[in-house]
Amino acid sequence: MGVKMYKKGLTTIFVIVLIILILLTGTGVYTQGDGDVNLIYELIPNSPYSYINDSGKLEINITPENPLYDGGVAPDSIHVIDSLFSVKNVNNSSGVYEFTVSVQEAGVLLYSPGDISHSSSNTASNIITFILSPGEEANIGMVIDTSEYSAGDLIEDIVSISVTQPT
Amino acid sequence: MKTKLMVLMLIAIGTIAFIGTGADFASYDAQRNFTVAVVADDQEFIDLTPGQYYAYITSDGVMTIDLSTNNPNYQNESLNPGWWGLGVSPDTHYNFDNVFYVSNGLWDNVSIDVQIVVSGTHIALYTPDEWYGHVNSSTSSTEIYFTVDPGEQVGVGLDINTTGMSAPDSVSGSLTINAWPST
Known part of the structure; x- marks a missing residue:
């Protein structure tokens, strides 16, 4: 017994x-982080121009509505922001992923050191791709060209992030 | 009992292996908002602010220097009650200190190095702390460099030399301003 x-x-x-x-x-x-995170990646704000909003999502806001700052960009000018935010592969398994980040609005372009073809502001594009191994992180820079805009205009766009497995 | 434990262990290993790969790729596409306000030159991160009535902000938000009757300040009763001065005279040398200011309102809190290049003839620029000695009207240049610390502003002077010109000639040009973080 x-x-x-x-x-x-x-x-x-x-x-x-x-x-x-x-x-x-x-x-x-x-790994859970402080940024905008899911099972595969984390979106990390790297500049005052981006932050995690109340919904826990990354938001890029260069307007007087930004909770921390006030301002905007002038017409007929080109602004280059290195490392606006970064994308980090937070998957601790052996997952190597290909990331695609894109924008649609005219006058807005992206670049990242991780994308050989679009690694600097001189070669920025509306769509960039890069591969990240677990733990790796890629900075995303942005070029804003306001030559087609006037004071009072608002440039509104969506930054799309998608993930695929490299072939 | 030993067999039961062995079976349980095998199930455990299988389950862990299965769950361990349970984060295999699924779709994690995301869309995030991006908003930028286009504001006038004098509300920018790197502000261009008129320092004299000869400079003003247009309705499109662009700073313009205009020493003619087309300048809206010319017809502003409170600024120019006598509607004085239609322009500059021939064969003279004018200099205007602090026609406009460049200020550093970047959110990043970094100093910036500024280059201003002026196109056209008869026009030159100067500022007291210019890197290469273009500090006054006598040493003005069509290309000047200076540093602006966070929260600070630097005044830029304008030199107009109408030697060889006659009424009603006009002088025109454009300013190209480049700025980058100080190293």
């Missing part, structure tokens, strides 16, 4: 350890 109790206890402990292991493994595939 005593032996049976011991064996039952051993089985129970084993099951508990198993559950803990499963829970640990299940949550251990990514």
Whole structure:
């Protein structure tokens, strides 16, 4: 009877350890950060012009509505912002991913040292791609050309981030 | 019991292996908002602010220097009640200190180095702390360089030399301003 109790206890402990292991493994595939994060990547604001909003999402806001600052960009000018935000592969497994970041609005271009074809402001594009291994991070820079805009205009755009597995 | 434990262990290893790869690729596409306000030159991060009535901000928000009757300040009763001065005279040398100011309102809180290049003839620029000695009307140049610290502003003077010109000639040109973080 005593032996049976011991064996039952051993089985129970084993099951508990198993559950803990499963829970640990299940949550251990990514690292939670302070930025805008999912299982694969984290979007990290790197400048005063971007921040994590109340919804926990990265927002790029260069207007008087920015909660921290006030201002904007002048007409007929070109602004280059190095490292506006960064994309980090937070997947702790062996996941190597290809990231595509794009914008659509005229006058807005992106660049990143991780994209050989669009690594600087001189070669900026409306779509950039780069590959990140687990733990790697890529800075995203932005070129804003207001030659087609006047004071009072608002440039509104969506920054799209998509992930694929490299072929 | 040993067999049961072995079976449980195998199930455990299988389950962990399965869950361990459970973060295999799914779609994680995201869209994030991006908004930029286009504001007048004197509200910019790197402001261009008129320092004299000869400079003003147009309705498009662009700073313009205009020493003619087309300048809206010329017809402004409070600024120019006598509607004096229609322009500059021939064969003279004018200099206007602090026609406009360049200020550093960048959110990044960094000093900036500024280059201003003026196109056209008969016009030159100067500022007291110019890197290469273009500090007054006697040493003015069509290309000047200076540094602006965070929150500070630097006044830029304008030199107009109408030697060889006659009424009603006009002088025109454009200013190109480049700025980058100080190294």
